[in-house]
Amino acid sequence: xxxxxxxxxxxxxxxxxxxxxxxxxxxxxxxxxxxxxxxxxxxxxxxxxxxxxxxxxxxxxxxxxxxxxxxxxxxxxxxxxxxxxxxxxxxxxxxxxxxxxxxxxxxxxxxxxxxxxxxxxxxxxxxxxxxxxxxxxxxxxxxxxxxxxxxxxxxxxxxxxxxxxxxxxxxxxxxxxxxxxxxxxxxxxxxxxxxxxxxxxxxxxxxxxxxxxxxxxxxxxxxxxxxxxxxxxxxxxxxxxxxxxxxxxxxxxxxxxxxxxxxxxxxxxxxxxxxxxxxxxxxxxxxxxxxxxxxxxxxxxxxxxxxxxxxxxxxxxxxxxxxxxxxxxxxxxxxxxxxxxxxxxxxxxxxxxxxxxxxxxxxxxxxxxxxxxxxxxxxxxxxxxxxxxxxxxxxxxxxxxxxxxxxxxxxxxxxxxxxxxxxxxxxxxxxxxxxxxxxxxxxxxxxxxxxxxxxxxxxxxxxxxxxxxxxxxxxxxxxxxxxxxxxxxxxxxxxxxxxxxxxxxxxxxxxxxxxxxxxxxxxxxxxxxxxxxxxxxxxxxxxxxxxxxxxxxxxxxxxxxxxxxxxxxxxxxxxxxxxxxxxxxxxxxxxxxxxxxxxxxxxxxxxxxxxxxxxxx
Ligand code: ADP
Ligand code: MG
Numbered sequence: 001x002x003x004x005x006x007x008x009x010x011x012x013x014x015x016x017x018x019x020x021x022x023x024x025x026x027x028x029x030x031x032x033x034x035x036x037x038x039x040x041x042x043x044x045x046x047x048x049x050x051x052x053x054x055x056x057x058x059x060x061x062x063x064x065x066x067x068x069x070x071x072x073x074x075x076x077x078x079x080x081x082x083x084x085x086x087x088x089x090x091x092x093x094x095x096x097x098x099x100x101x102x103x104x105x106x107x108x109x110x111x112x113x114x115x116x117x118x119x120x121x122x123x124x125x126x127x128x129x130x131x132x133x134x135x136x137x138x139x140x141x142x143x144x145x146x147x148x149x150x151x152x153x154x155x156x157x158x159x160x161x162x163x164x165x166x167x168x169x170x171x172x173x174x175x176x177x178x179x180x181x182x183x184x185x186x187x188x189x190x191x192x193x194x195x196x197x198x199x200x201x202x203x204x205x206x207x208x209x210x211x212x213x214x215x216x217x218x219x220x221x222x223x224x225x226x227x228x229x230x231x232x233x234x235x236x237x238x239x240x241x242x243x244x245x246x247x248x249x250x251x252x253x254x255x256x257x258x259x260x261x262x263x264x265x266x267x268x269x270x271x272x273x274x275x276x277x278x279x280x281x282x283x284x285x286x287x288x289x290x291x292x293x294x295x296x297x298x299x300x301x302x303x304x305x306x307x308x309x310x311x312x313x314x315x316x317x318x319x320x321x322x323x324x325x326x327x328x329x330x331x332x333x334x335x336x337x338x339x340x341x342x343x344x345x346x347x348x349x350x351x352x353x354x355x356x357x358x359x360x361x362x363x364x365x366x367x368x369x370x371x372x373x374x375x376x377x378x379x380x381x382x383x384x385x386x387x388x389x390x391x392x393x394x395x396x397x398x399x400x401x402x403x404x405x406x407x408x409x410x411x412x413x414x415x416x417x418x419x420x421x422x423x424x425x426x427x428x429x430x431x432x433x434x435x436x437x438x439x440x441x442x443x444x445x446x447x448x449x450x451x452x453x454x455x456x457x458x459x460x461x462x463x464x465x466x467x468x469x470x471x472x473x474x475x476x477x478x479x480x481x482x483x484x485x486x487x488x489x490x491x492x493x494x495x496x497x498x499x500x501x502x503x504x505x506x507x508x509x510x511x512x513x514x515x516x517x518x519x520x521x522x523x524x525x526x527x528x529x530x531x532x533x534x535x536x537x538x539x540x541x542x543x544x545x546x547x548x549x550x551x552x553x554x555x556x557x558x559x560x561x562x563x564x565x566x567x568x569x570x571x572x573x574x575x576x577x578x579x580x581x582x583x584x585x586x587x588x589x590x591x592x593x594x595x596x597x598x599x600x601x602x603x604x605x606x607x608x609x610x611x612x613x614x615x616x617x
Pocket of ligand 2: 138139140255285
């Protein structure tokens with residue numbers, strides 16, 4: 001996911017440059033590979049020549065430490081007097097290159113602006129920022145001095161260079177537009193208002209920021225003026241500068257407290273191609289970076305004092321946030337300037353900053369804070385992406401043309417003019433062929449419809465339909481089967497359940513009967529024990545183990561009929577015994593009989609009679 005292609009896509013998606021009707025689509029692979037350049041913001045320093053009455057500060061430039069140069073600033077003894085001993089007196093800052101007082105505008109342009117202009121011509125975004133205190137040479141560097149032609153600054157030189165290059169390159173069609181925006185007190189003004197009526201900044205059209213759902217910034221009311229050549233572009237620059245000067249006059253501080261952004265928009269396209277490259281170059285003259293609490297040299301000199309301009313404070317916050325690792329939120333939205341320059345700071349842009357320094361003795365502290373700011377900016381990494389877009393309208397025209405060409409080529413090869421649809425006869429013929437092929441049992445049989453994609457596609461669709469049909473009918477049958485199986489399974493289950501219940505019922509019954517049996521058996525055993533104890537001497541009863549009911553019921557001298565009946569009833573009251581013996585008297589019955597006899601009221605009399613009869617016998 002971190003490959004160059006995805007990075008390009010991600011950067012393209014995040015690009016604020018997505019105009020209505022245009023789709024940001026970088027060309028990948030194939031003819032051209034969308035390129036991305038990742039590099040830190042280049043930071044240069046330019047030292048302004050001293051004025052007549054200015055007293056020089058002590059500084060030195062060391063160019064030997066390649067590839068960077070370093071600037072050493074020494075705090076004069078008399079200024080450092082107020083410091084505690086361990087305070088530093090010498091400061092060293094590194095820059096890409098340092099332009100000393102005598103450096104001319106052409107040299108500055110060649111080293112700083114030309115490489116950026118080349119990138120913009122190649123389709124990348126570019127920004128050149130001038131940062132420094134008021135009077136340090138920002139406007140002189142960006143726009144230039146009015147006195148001599150050679151004092152032309154970066155903007156006119158860049159315009160001249162760009163149009164020169166565009167004229168040389170006949171392989172592409174270029175379109176150039178310029179816009180000129182002034183931001184004062186969080187309000188944007190269109191400096192290219194052609195009415196020449198503005199006498200104050202407020203009379204100029206107000207520019208506002210609009211953010212679309214993709215968080216892309218759009219500037220409403222900022223006019224984009226087309227410039228087809230250098231002269232037209234320069235006229236627009238003069239118009240903007242005139243508006244800027246007129247507007248500043250009644251309000252002197254506007255010149256030092258406003259930001260001016262001159263933007264060159266370039267779009268290029270190869271003839272016949274649907275791909276458009278769009279890039280823009282911001283040339284930014286920032287507000288004076290001076291801070292409050294400048295006096296009170298001692299304690300305040302090297303501490304970070306507050307900016308007079310609040311939006312520069314927000315710019316610094318953005319830069320601090322960008323320099324911090326793993327920082328997800330960058331407070332671009334805090335000011336209009338940081339919103340407009342969002343891409344130039346940590347985004348899709350090749351950015352360069354020029355720190356302008358006025359290194360006279362009085363401005364040492366401001367120069368040091370300018371250098372410190374520059375060091376932080378130098379840490380920011382930008383990812384410039386080639387801004388290629390595809391114009392859908394052009395793409396359609398191009399594709400239609402290609403289709404026609406291919407059709408013609410095909411007709412030439414086959415000798416037949418083809419339509420996109422197959423005829424009825426052709427379809428019927430194909431159906432027959434497919435049927436024959438499917439029915440052929442020979443595993444090596446083939447379906448030959450010729451080199452016609454329409455027919456091949458039709459065959460595949462037809463076979464797919466057949467397959468689907470077979471599948472659905474199979475599914476149906478399967479589902480029927482399973483429903484029947486389910487029914488029988490259900491029946492069996494219910495029967496099993498019933499049988500189980502029945503089994504349980506029977507088990508319960510058996511248990512009850514077994515318990516009853518056990519109880520009766522115990523009763524009988526108890527009775528036997530009692531009997532044995534009671535009639536230990538009765539030999540008659542001991543011997544008559546097989547006495548049965550019939551015998552007992554038969555008339556005898558010892559038993560009355562009534563007694564016999566009573567006995568029979570008592571025996572019947574013992575279901576276990578009667579069932580077991582089937583009417584015959586068992587041991588248990590005998591025991592019971594014995595108990596009955598013992599308990600009978602006449603038992604003693606009978607025993608006496610027995611004894612008496614025995615004696616008499
Ligand atoms: P700023 O825009 O930073 O407030 P200016 O660009 O207006 O400062 O410069 C202040 C004055 O210094 C102007 O008169 C300008 O012509 C002069 N100046 C600045 N830089 C240079 C330079 N490198 N060479 C000659 N004159 C300069
Ligand atoms: Mg200025």
